[in-house]
Amino acid sequence: VKSSVFLNVEVPPRIEDYCPSETVHCRKNSLELTCKASGDPPPQVMIKRKGFLSSVTGIHPGLAVYRGSVTQIGNSVFVCNAENRQGAATKACHVTTFSAPRFVNNFLAMLVRQGRQVHLRCHLFGKWLLPITNVIWYEGFIEKSEWSNKQTVSWIATLADHLKEYRCKVTNLCGSSIRRFSLYVA
Numbered sequence: 345v346k347s348s349v350f351l352n353v354e355v356p357p358r359i360e361d362y363c364p365s366e367t368v369h370c371r372k373n374s375l376e377l378t379c380k381a382s383g384d385p386p387p388q389v390m391i392k393r394k395g396f397l398s399s400v401t402g403i404h405p406g407l408a409v410y411r412g413s414v415t416q417i418g419n420s421v422f423v424c425n426a427e428n429r430q431g432a433a434t435k436a437c438h439v440t441t442f443s444a445p446r447f448v449n450n451f452l453a454m455l456v457r458q459g460r461q462v463h464l465r466c467h468l469f470g471k472w473l474l475p476i477t478n479v480i481w482y483e484g485f486i487e488k489s490e491w492s493n494k495q496t497v498s499w500i501a502t503l504a505d506h507l508k509e510y511r512c513k514v515t516n517l518c519g520s521s522i523r524r525f526s527l528y529v530a
Contacts, residue, residue: 357383357426363437370518371443377410381426394421442474444519456501466512478515
């Protein structure tokens with residue numbers, strides 16, 4: 345007489361793979377977060393953004409994917425929750441959303457007296473800017489390499505500067521923005 349014994353061991357969920365605890369995201373880009381969990385029985389997995397009613401529930405046991413954009417600049421927390429009959433596991437993902445550089449005013453007309461100091465400034469708007477990676481200045485359409493990576497440039501105005509246009513292009517990891525200056529020398 346042979347007999348068999350089957351033992352069914354259930355295991356609480358364990359989150360195997362989720363985003364790093366700190367994630368940087370650019371405002372206009374799509375964000376994708378994947379949460380994988382194991383357990384027996386296979387857990388139901390859900391990703392929920394804290395402070396929001398909607399959530400994403402996985403179509404397959406043990407897996408949920410959040411795809412979307414985060415338009416609100418600042419810090420967001422996405423929580424992965426995995427549940428089965430044996431319990432639950434959670435893991436948080438902190439997403440910081442930044443924007444491309446923006447200027448309060450993209451165009452500035454300046455009147456300067458001959459022999460006086462000219463100051464052109466590329467002052468950016470907003471606190472949620474990634475560090476600036478590049479600043480390029482142009483006189484007309486010609487790059488002024490000696491002004492590279494300076495947010496402020498200065499010189500003494502002469503009549504030769506009259507009606508010239510200057511531009512600065514500021515770039516960070518999320519994009520770039522251009523500010524134009526028209527100079528009038530009297």
